[in-house]
Amino acid sequence: MNETVLWEETIQPGASWSHVLKRGTALRVTDLEGGSNVGGIFYNFECPTERYNMPDTLKAQHIARLTKGFVLYSDMGRILLSITGDTAGWHDPIGGTSNREIVEAKYGPSTYQQDRNDCHKNGRDSFLVELGKWGLGPRDLVANVNLFSRVDVADDGTLSFVPGNSKAGDSIDLRAEMNVLVILTTCQHPLDPDPKYHPKPVQVSICRVAAPTADDPCRLSRPENGRGFTLTERYFL
């Protein structure tokens, strides 16, 4: 992603963020301190009932992890975002997000009255508030991804969170294949065993990037993705 940076900013720990990432631009998210988690859900901005679909993303590519060369599918057979760069190597698409009960049970009570802007945040409420700003609500809340986090699945199906998956400076590049409403939250991963509440900040950078070429690695990574790109390109014809 050696293109012009249009703008960049820091998402504070435990915060939410949203932006319509335009086709022809890409979002780089950088883990500033190591061990961050960024929950993300994604929508076709022009028609938000078309949205990120976890099962379609996993089964089209036969994956239960996200990294460079894979893409994020909508429920309409189109590609919302391509992962064009990644130094962490594993991002979690299955672990979900936290809610108020989980955060209170793990980290104890916390209120704005007592803790001001350090009060504990949870993923579900953060997503809902950010979605609400775009006129969306609980019916639009779907399975999310967790950037920088890794959850392993054992043979018997048991989930285990892998601490230290991402180091300070690790980043992931998400290229928009349509105009994508990106909703992010920096709340901790729901399966993070750390008993302390300490979400981490990340940096987001928006760059202008070239359209995917005929030999684009994400397009060629699987025959399914070739068809996914064809269907996405047809959408703009």
Next chain:
Amino acid sequence: MSATMTSGKNLVGSKLRPEAAIYRHVINAGDPWIYEIKKGQCFRIVDLHGNQAVDTLFYNAHDYSDRYSAQDTIQQQRNIYLTTGTRLMSTAGTVLLTIIADTCGRHDTLGGACANESNMVRYAIEKRHMHACRSSFLKAVIDWDHGMSKRDITSNINFFMNVPVTPEGKLTFEDGISEPGKYVELRAETDVLALISNCPQLNNPCNAYNPTPVEVLIWAAEP
């Protein structure tokens, strides 16, 4: 039989007799079904002919925006497979139903439902016309006529389907582990709306390339 197919199962039979059910219905191959199940009622799905994927969604009957969440369910139980003892969680943290009996032993909630569009990606663009689960879901909620739409079609359960994940993070589709007569039984923990698509997929072995009927039964809540 591989280790991934034998581990993690919690095989438990049910004492409930089909003759005592208050509701029985056969869902034909490829058809949808939508029905309210009241708190305390027991709900059984029977794989009549074996290896039939039953794509299923549940909603809080009093608030359809509070619905089954695959991620909350697997996160709460720290396991990707559904079997006896699994509590089906909603997006708002409600326990919708609990699996109380299971003679199959493993059910999937990561593979989702087939759609015209996902079939185009997975198999061929010319396969758009083939009958698919998410079309059945849509038809059912339109006929239900309570204001539901595609916004309400989210990541579902695939009863009787086997979709293992490897330690390397690969998602695989294994042969079905179900057989004729295997069933799963759930107790509704609150009033729920059940939405099923009896999967019509012919492009992969999830229905052994021959979709077949399944039966649903409901028993009254114990007094």
